Amino acid sequence: MTANINVRFCKSVTIVMALCCVLFCGMMYIYFRPDTLKMFHFFRYIGILDILENMKRDPSVVSSWVLYNLPDGVWLFAYTIIIGCIWNFKIRDCWMFILVMPTISISHEFMQMPGIMHGTYDPNDVFAYIVALVAGFVYIYFIEKFAFKTVRRVERRRTSSLKLFLTMFTFSLFVLLAIGSDDTVGRISANTGCSFEKVEENHGD
Template sequence: MIRIVRIIICFLSILLGGFIYIIFRTEKLIMFDWFEYLNLSEEINIIRNFKNVYSFPNWFIYNLPDGLWIFSYTAISLEIWKHSIIKQNIFWIFSIPIIAVLSEFFQVFKIVPGTFDFTDMIFYLLGTFSACFISIKIIFKTKKHEKL
């Protein structure tokens, strides 16, 4: 049951990041073409009206979604591998966080399109380390219960 709750939290972080994009980001993103194709434009416009009610800082709009997605990926990966980081799974657990950080660096050298953003790096690392920290807490809690 607790494992299901942890998995639900991971998917909720994906959804929260997605809703932040839907509400606050430009309609030039390809996902808005998908919404139009699926005849969801009216529903999306209703959701987007939320931005007229509240204001949020730039880091919330532009950096938090990436951190939430990295957190979710890392946490789900650790959940799949039962919170064990070993030689056989380390690549799979950390591949996306490493790609995210490297892509940010590659933007400096124009290898990857975009603009380098140090705050993105912070949120990538926070998402990854948060998932690892929670995983460590789960391991210690499990071992503590096994000793009893």
């Protein structure tokens, strides 16, 4: 009975923690990032852009690393622990599903260096991904030792098809979140429709 309570408690804490991580990332983008991010175009489509624009704050009050790199790490940490939760915190069952996301993210980051992918290469992003991945695996390991130590293996099983469905759903959701936090090509403002890059070029001329 106590073991089952620990399991439910740890899963609940993990889900709440992941949601808080996603909320933190979202608020950082809404408060401090420009409206050239793809998410702001979606916000305009559903009619809440003006409300969110009024929430904007001066980004200079936040360090560059916290503003641009920390959300990437927090996002990956949230993904890692949610996948671990789906697979009952068994690293040997979920490691492959976890590593798919950082592999794509880090590869995308390196492909920005030669200009293969849109964006600007930042080694701090790679560092944030690695730290988040390690932290996520450490979290899963300790939860497994704490919550599942006395739980019989048969009680830890869940329908594999359900696990795979939840994994794919979570992966898709976090990919959408990543796409939403990316700058539009040409940095098109969701509010004015103007390209920041063209404006900068005109000022340069």
